[in-house]
Amino acid sequence: MPDLLWADNVSFRYAAGAPLVVDGVTVRLADGALAGILGPNGSGKTTLLRLLSGTRRPSAGRVLLGDRSLDQLSRREVARRIAVVPQETELAFEYRAIEMVLMGRHAHLGVFTVEGPDDVRIAEEAMAATGTIHLAQRFFHELSGGEKQRVIIAGALAQSATLLLLDEPTASLDLGYQLDISSMLSRLNQEHGVTMAISTHDLNLAASICRELVLMRDGRVLAAGPTADVLTPDNILALYDVEADVHVHDETGHMTVVPVRRIAR
Amino acid sequence: MRRTLAAAFVYFVCFVAGVWAGVFAQTPPKRIISLVPNVTEMLFAIGAGPQVVAVSSYDVEPPEVRSLPTVGALVDPDTERIIALRPDLVITYGSQVDLQTQLKAVSIPFFDYRHAGLEHIMVTMRALGARTGHADQAERAARAMQASIDGIKARVAGKPRPKTLLVFGREPGSLRNIYASAGRGFLHDMLEVAGGEDVLKDIDKESAQVSTELILARRPDVILELNAANRLNDADLKAVLDPWSALGSVPAVKNKRVIILNGPGLTVPGPRVIDGIDKMARALHP
Amino acid sequence: MTIRRRVFVVTSAFALVAFAVMVWAPTVGSTPISLARAFDRSIPWDDNVDAQIFFVARLPRVLAGGLVGATLAAAGVVLQAMLRNPLATPFTLGVSAGASLGAMLAVTTNLELSVLGVTSIPLASFAGSLIATGIVYALAASQRRGLSTNVLLLAGVTLNAFFSALILFVQYLSDFAEALRAIRWMMGGLDVASYTPILAALPFVVVSFVAFAMMTRTLNLLSVGAESAAAKGVDIVRAQRVAFLSASLATGAAVSLGGPIGFIGIIVPHLVRLLVGSDHRIVLPASALFGAAFLVLCDLAARTLMSPLEIPVGVVTALIGGPFFLWLLVKRS
Numbered sequence: 001m002p003d004l005l006w007a008d009n010v011s012f013r014y015a016a017g018a019p020l021v022v023d024g025v026t027v028r029l030a031d032g033a034l035a036g037i038l039g040p041n042g043s044g045k046t047t048l049l050r051l052l053s054g055t056r057r058p059s060a061g062r063v064l065l066g067d068r069s070l071d072q073l074s075r076r077e078v079a080r081r082i083a084v085v086p087q088e089t090e091l092a093f094e095y096r097a098i099e100m101v102l103m104g105r106h107a108h109l110g111v112f113t114v115e116g117p118d119d120v121r122i123a124e125e126a127m128a129a130t131g132t133i134h135l136a137q138r139f140f141h142e143l144s145g146g147e148k149q150r151v152i153i154a155g156a157l158a159q160s161a162t163l164l165l166l167d168e169p170t171a172s173l174d175l176g177y178q179l180d181i182s183s184m185l186s187r188l189n190q191e192h193g194v195t196m197a198i199s200t201h202d203l204n205l206a207a208s209i210c211r212e213l214v215l216m217r218d219g220r221v222l223a224a225g226p227t228a229d230v231l232t233p234d235n236i237l238a239l240y241d242v243e244a245d246v247h248v249h250d251e252t253g254h255m256t257v258v259p260v261r262r263i264a265r
Numbered sequence: 266m267r268r269t270l271a272a273a274f275v276y277f278v279c280f281v282a283g284v285w286a287g288v289f290a291q292t293p294p295k296r297i298i299s300l301v302p303n304v305t306e307m308l309f310a311i312g313a314g315p316q317v318v319a320v321s322s323y324d325v326e327p328p329e330v331r332s333l334p335t336v337g338a339l340v341d342p343d344t345e346r347i348i349a350l351r352p353d354l355v356i357t358y359g360s361q362v363d364l365q366t367q368l369k370a371v372s373i374p375f376f377d378y379r380h381a382g383l384e385h386i387m388v389t390m391r392a393l394g395a396r397t398g399h400a401d402q403a404e405r406a407a408r409a410m411q412a413s414i415d416g417i418k419a420r421v422a423g424k425p426r427p428k429t430l431l432v433f434g435r436e437p438g439s440l441r442n443i444y445a446s447a448g449r450g451f452l453h454d455m456l457e458v459a460g461g462e463d464v465l466k467d468i469d470k471e472s473a474q475v476s477t478e479l480i481l482a483r484r485p486d487v488i489l490e491l492n493a494a495n496r497l498n499d500a501d502l503k504a505v506l507d508p509w510s511a512l513g514s515v516p517a518v519k520n521k522r523v524i525i526l527n528g529p530g531l532t533v534p535g536p537r538v539i540d541g542i543d544k545m546a547r548a549l550h551p
Numbered sequence: 552m553t554i555r556r557r558v559f560v561v562t563s564a565f566a567l568v569a570f571a572v573m574v575w576a577p578t579v580g581s582t583p584i585s586l587a588r589a590f591d592r593s594i595p596w597d598d599n600v601d602a603q604i605f606f607v608a609r610l611p612r613v614l615a616g617g618l619v620g621a622t623l624a625a626a627g628v629v630l631q632a633m634l635r636n637p638l639a640t641p642f643t644l645g646v647s648a649g650a651s652l653g654a655m656l657a658v659t660t661n662l663e664l665s666v667l668g669v670t671s672i673p674l675a676s677f678a679g680s681l682i683a684t685g686i687v688y689a690l691a692a693s694q695r696r697g698l699s700t701n702v703l704l705l706a707g708v709t710l711n712a713f714f715s716a717l718i719l720f721v722q723y724l725s726d727f728a729e730a731l732r733a734i735r736w737m738m739g740g741l742d743v744a745s746y747t748p749i750l751a752a753l754p755f756v757v758v759s760f761v762a763f764a765m766m767t768r769t770l771n772l773l774s775v776g777a778e779s780a781a782a783k784g785v786d787i788v789r790a791q792r793v794a795f796l797s798a799s800l801a802t803g804a805a806v807s808l809g810g811p812i813g814f815i816g817i818i819v820p821h822l823v824r825l826l827v828g829s830d831h832r833i834v835l836p837a838s839a840l841f842g843a844a845f846l847v848l849c850d851l852a853a854r855t856l857m858s859p860l861e862i863p864v865g866v867v868t869a870l871i872g873g874p875f876f877l878w879l880l881v882k883r884s
Contacts, residue, residue: 055781079784086782092635092774093829102554103772107784111765114555114832159783323726340723434728437663438670440744442735468859474735477744478608479859481600482582511607511744513597 003064004163004195005029005082010051010061011219012044021047022058023219029163029197034189036210036227037199040240044219045199046087049167052197054078079107083156085166089148091141097151098136101127104158126157129192130184146177150184157188163195164188170205178202182209203244207231207255215239231255237263267384275388279395293398294354294374300342300364304356304378304389305330306535311394311403319350326530326537348373354396383454386534387411406536413539414458417546421460424550427486429461430517433472433532435490440477440508447473451534459545461487481512487549488517492527524548554832561833565840572844573617576851577609581858607744615741615749615808616850616864617843620815622756622805624823624842625763626798627816628835632770633794634700637824641802641816644707644795645683648714650806651737653679655718658733659725668747672736673807680803683710688795700777703795739812739865741850752804759801762793763835770794770831812865814872815842821879 006029012022022044029035037045050056051063054070063070065081083104104126105119115123127133130150135143140151149169156164169185170178186209188194200206206213206227213230215222217239223230236244236257243260298319299305305320309327320330321338334350337343342364347355348371357365359379368375376396378389387407394403431452434444446452448463450471456463464485465473492505502525509515509523517523526548531541578586582604588594589601596602626641634643641647656662657675664671690706691699722730743749769790772780781787802816819842820834827833846864849871853864 050778053782055778075781075786076784079782082782084779084782086776086779089775089779092631092637093824095771095775095829099771099828099830100775103775104783106768106772109768114553114558116555117553120553155783434732436670436672436732437661438665439748441740441742442732444731465859473860476608476742476854476861478580478582478604478742478854481604481608484600508744512603514600514603519597 003028004031004033004066005052005197006064007048007052007058008062008064010048010058010063012047012051012056012059020059021219022051024061025216025219025221027052027197027214027221027224029195031162031195032189032193033195033197034186034209034211035197036206036213037197037216038201038203038206038213038239039216039222040201042218043216045201045216046167048216049084049165049197049199053082053084053165055084076107079159079161081161082163082165083159083161085149085153085156085164085169087167087171089152094139094141096136097132097138097140097143098123098127100140100151101136101155101158104155107159122160123154123158126154127151129157129188130154131180144177145173146180149173149177149181153181153184157194162193163197166196166198168200168202169198170200170202178205185209203231203236203257207246207257208252209254227255231257271384271388275391278388278392279400294352294396296350296352297354297356297397298336298347298350298352299324299356300336300338300361301356301358301378302326303533303535304376304393306533306537307386307390307393308356308397310406310536311390311397312399313393313397316397318352319347326533380451380534382451383414383458383534383538385451386536386538410536410539414542417539417542418458418460421546421550424460426460426462427522427549428464428484429456429487429489429549430464430475430480430483430485431456431461432488432490435508438504438508440511443475443477443480444472445475447471452532455532455538455542455545456489459542459549461489461545461549477512480515484514484516486516486520486522488515488523489545489548490523490525491532492525493529494527495529497525497527554830558832558836561827562836562840565837569617569840569844572847573613576613576616576847577605579851579855580604580609581855608742611743611746611749612741612850612854613847614746615743616847618749618752618756619741619805619809619812620819620842620844620846621839622759622801622842623812623815624819624838624845625760625835626802626805628820628831628838629763629766629770629794629798630816631820632774632831633791633798634704635774635776637821638817640813641798641805642711642811642813644703644799645687645710645714646680646799646802647806647811648711648718649683649686650676650680650803651811652714652718652721653677653682654736654810655721655733658736659721659729661729667751669751670748673748673751677803677807680799680806683714684796684799684803686710687799692792700791735863736810737865738863739810739868741809741846741864742854742861743808748808752808755800755804759797759804760839762797763801766790766793767832767835770835771829774829774831810865812846812868814868814875815846818868818872818875819845 007027009024009026011020011024013020039045051058057071101123102115105115130153132150132154135147170181182205189196210227213227214224215235222238223235231246233244233246241263245258247256249256295316296318297316300321302321302324305324306326308317319334319336322335323338324330336346339358344367355368355373355375357375357377359377365375387410390403390407394400431446432443436442445465446463447468447470448466449469453463464483505525506523509518512518526544530537584601584604589605623641630639631637654672654676657671662671664674666674687706687710691703769785772783772785777787820838823834823838823841827837849867850864853862853867
């Protein structure tokens with residue numbers, strides 16, 4: 001399968017002389033992949049996501065989208081192919097959910113163009129796919145955490161992008177919503193063919209839906225590959241300094257991780 | 266009646282000043298510092314000039330003061346410098362309360378002055394005369410001023426008094442932020458003596474900012490504009506007069522009776538005011 | 552209703568209101584005039600007081616009020632979106648402090664300058680506003696990351712404080728008349744009595760408004776967050792630069808024309824958002840139109856309430872703005 005996105009040995013530091021936040025990382029996302037970028041806080045996951053989406057330029061290495069380097073593409077061109085779901089969204093003004101989703105059409109519209117019926121249809125389809133169509137006229141800030149997150153994801157889908165990058169999509173959500181979001185993402189990937197990379201520190205989320213994992217610690221890749229191969233007790237120990245058991249769950253069929261004890265280093 | 270009251274007031278002030286002088290100093294002051302430029306001029310007019318040892322940073326008249334040391338002005342009097350010059354009388358302005366408190370603390374007497382109407386100039390001169398030991402000369406100077414004022418009044422008596430707008434401030438080059446006399450105060454008094462009728466009399470304020478609509482509505486017959494420049498050549502004059510032409514329906518503009526009165530001392534409430542009133546009278550009644 | 556239609560309908564409604572206000576305002580004032588006489592061409596100009604009151608005293612004033620009101624309101628909208636803060640005003644980033652300092656210096660030095668019919672105070676205040684904009688921009692700009700809004704705010708607030716101190720210092724050094732003139736200028740005034748200052752400010756306002764019009768949708772995205780806007784295809788560097796510079800240019804022109812009239816840039820966008828939502832494609836034109844009408848009405852109150860005297864228009868907007876904000880605070884809690 002062809003690579004959709006390839007981060008080739010990228011490194012990043014926020015300022016000259018500052019330590020490397022991402023250090024020689026290579027990530028390959030094939031078309032249709034559902035990858036997880038897993039690691040503790042401070043491992044460089046969010047920064048790597050920024051490099052992958054092109055909102056930051058790597059200090060070394062390059063990121064290729066298809067066969068073009070990201071820095072050769074305009075932000076609009078990138079936005080038509082890659083969509084990002086950030087960790088949090090704080091609004092300064094009150095927008096309705098449908099307005100938030102329609103903002104995703106920006107990269108497809110000219111300067112004075114207003115969203116037409118096609119754009120509205122795409123937005124509504126995105127909301128239907130995320131189960132939020134009934135919230136269209138509600139104000140965003142009045143929605144629950146889970147509903148907000150799904151609306152944001154709808155907004156990302158409305159970009160008609162083929163690649164979705166998500167930063168801690170379930171971090172601040174209740175268990176019920178976590179399940180909702182993760183099953184929705186899985187469905188989007190399998191039924192609608194959306195390629196995804198999810199950055200998370202939640203082992204079980206990664207284990208449940210991601211088919212491949214990139215384990216990151218201190219800005220470097222610890223291990224990368226299919227989930228079953230990568231999510232081993234040894235790797236978890238190396239990643240989190242935690243002894244854990246890894247099982248395959250009978251009913252769901254996916255891997256679960258049970259932490260046992262913390263190892264002092 | 267007014268004259269009698271004024272005289273009574275003068276005598277009262279003299280009495281008080283005399284008592285005060287008696288308390289603080291037995292002899293007339295020999296070292297006077299003046300922080301109020303127009304009072305400085307009065308001091309020189311009544312013969313107390315030689316006793317003035319320092320003046321404010323804004324003093325320029327009479328020419329003798331230009332070589333004297335300066336001690337600050339209304340908002341920034343240099344108290345240390347004042348005290349260091351060892352005055353025995355300081356002329357202060359009424360609002361300089363801090364300075365007055367400090368002078369009291371070191372037992373330096375002061376003469377408190379505030380601006381008021383035209384009459385107050387003569388009253389002040391007489392009071393200064395008593396205070397500085399030049400009572401006779403002050404009386405002569407005050408009488409002479411009064412006579413000049415009366416002379417101008419007589420000259421314009423019986424003549425029709427034109428509705429006059431007396432402008433003393435305006436943004437250069439435009440008609441924005443026009444300030445004019447509005448029926449009260451020292452400038453208004455000058456105008457009355459010169460034979461003009463303040464077109465804004467009903468507003469009854471010392472100064473008012475007037476809009477162009479108000480000027481158009483009030484239709485003054487004459488506009489007198491006070492300008493501080495020493496000299497205005499033809500080009501300057503034209504530049505100053507030009508913005509008024511936008512108000513063509515105003516009789517003063519239509520009949521070319523917008524008159525610029527220039528000179529820095531025209532409206533200083535002191536001896537030179539006669540010149541200002543005279544210029545006004547000639548402008549109003551050519 | 553489609554978005555396009557909504558933008559059209561709402562903007563037209565506001566345009567109608569603004570037009571009505573601006574047509575009505577010159578017909579009323581502290582002096583009763585006869586419109587019939589004012590428009591009677593047969594009466595010679597110099598004899599027609601009604602016409603002069605209408606065309607010289609009132610109409611330029613209403614036009615200036617419309618221009619300044621529209622500009623300050625629109626600039627407020629843009630800056631609030633860019634700084635993601637509904638409390639930002641066109642004066643938050645130091646532009647008006649620079650303008651005030653320029654005006655102050657012109658007054659104190661008795662500068663007498665005239666360029667294309669524009670006199671010294673508007674010229675100096677515009678120059679001051681450009682300098683202030685330049686300083687804030689230089690402090691906040693960086694090639695890689697565009698304008699940091701945090702640094703922008705800090706630089707603006709600092710510049711405001713610093714320039715205000717300078718203004719006080721210059722005032723202290725000036726004499727009574729100059730100090731009074733400067734203070735009066737800072738209260739705002741629209742009695743221009745001539746179309747020249749309006750025409751002088753117009754090109755800068757037009758250029759800024761063109762920039763505003765081109766970035767309304769971008770403002771929506773910017774107001775949600777710079778990172779998320781970038782991810783949706785906005786060139787953040789360019790967008791922030793254009794927003795800041797055009798809003799500052801417009802504000803500088805408006806303040807040079809009418810002085811620093813406060814509260815328009817914050818009351819109007821607020822009220823408009825309450826009425827029409829937050830989509831900047833509607834909020835921006837609606838605020839401009841509402842701002843024009845609002846300031847013209849404030850000026851009408853300023854020139855009639857205390858007749859024959861006038862209240863400075865900046866005082867009127869402040870007297871309305873203060874209680875308005877208190878009401879907002881109460882409503883929120």
